[in-house]
Amino acid sequence: EPEVTQTPSHQVTQMGQEVILRCVPISNHLYFYWYRQILGQKVEFLVSFYNNEISEKSEIFDDQFSVERPDGSNFTLKIRSTKLEDSAMYFCASRLRGSGANVLTFGAGSRLTVL
Amino acid sequence: GENVEQHPSTLSVQEGDSAVIKCTYSDSASNYFPWYKQELGKRPQLIIDIRSNVGEKKDQRIAVTLNKTAKHFSLHITETQPEDSAVYFCAASVADKLIFGTGTRLQVFP
Numbered sequence: 001e002p003e004v005t006q007t008p009s010h011q012v013t014q015m016g017q018e019v020i021l022r023c024v025p026i027s028n029h030l031y032f033y034w035y036r037q038i039l040g041q042k043v044e045f046l047v048s049f050y051n052n053e054i055s056e057k058s059e060i061f062d063d064q065f066s067v068e069r070p071d072g073s074n075f076t077l078k079i080r081s082t083k084l085e086d087s088a089m090y091f092c093a094s095r096l097r098g099s100g101a102n103v104l105t106f107g108a109g110s111r112l113t114v115l
Numbered sequence: 116g117e118n119v120e121q122h123p124s125t126l127s128v129q130e131g132d133s134a135v136i137k138c139t140y141s142d143s144a145s146n147y148f149p150w151y152k153q154e155l156g157k158r159p160q161l162i163i164d165i166r167s168n169v170g171e172k173k174d175q176r177i178a179v180t181l182n183k184t185a186k187h188f189s190l191h192i193t194e195t196q197p198e199d200s201a202v203y204f205c206a207a208s209v210a211d212k213l214i215f216g217t218g219t220r221l222q223v224f225p
Contacts, residue, residue: 031211033212041217041218042204042215042216042217042218043151043159043204043206043215044215045212045213045214045215048211048212050211055211056210056211056212058212091158091159102146102147102149102164102208102213103149103161103164104149104161104213106158106159106160107158108157108158109158
């Protein structure tokens, strides 16, 4: 069964450092997402991406965050200057276009720890 | 924007009993309502979903009901088993995103 793959599985960084989280969505999917989940809390929407541009973003997705699809397969989330409160599990997700299009497939997540 | 509320936050049942988790949403434009199961340290896994043109859907021991007028939907698990123990999240889809509820930690005791 096709999977969304994410790397790294866990990253520890110092506050103020830049972090890039990588995702390889399912190959025929057209919509890509980043969600985050702070430990013990709900899954929160960060950003959606379609046709090489951001289609929607949440209040959490401020100027410190950016996304891109540099090579047609990878989908990356960059945090420019990490803060302690950025510590969370970051999930990438993707979906098809069409009548079943709402069905998201999540990756296994990248756990970010900011010290 | 859309707000999804979920109750209860924790639920403990005896094996074989039923479990019911309820969610309400605020945006009447929401048209898709999935339920995810998340085991500790794992990704959310879709277990069942329902669209706004359907009132009820069942898949073996799991069922979901939707009341569009009242803007609430519920997950029903019958004949619970210890392996059903996990955190369950409801979600509502509006525009291009899913908005999740706060989660219900279900514990099934043997």
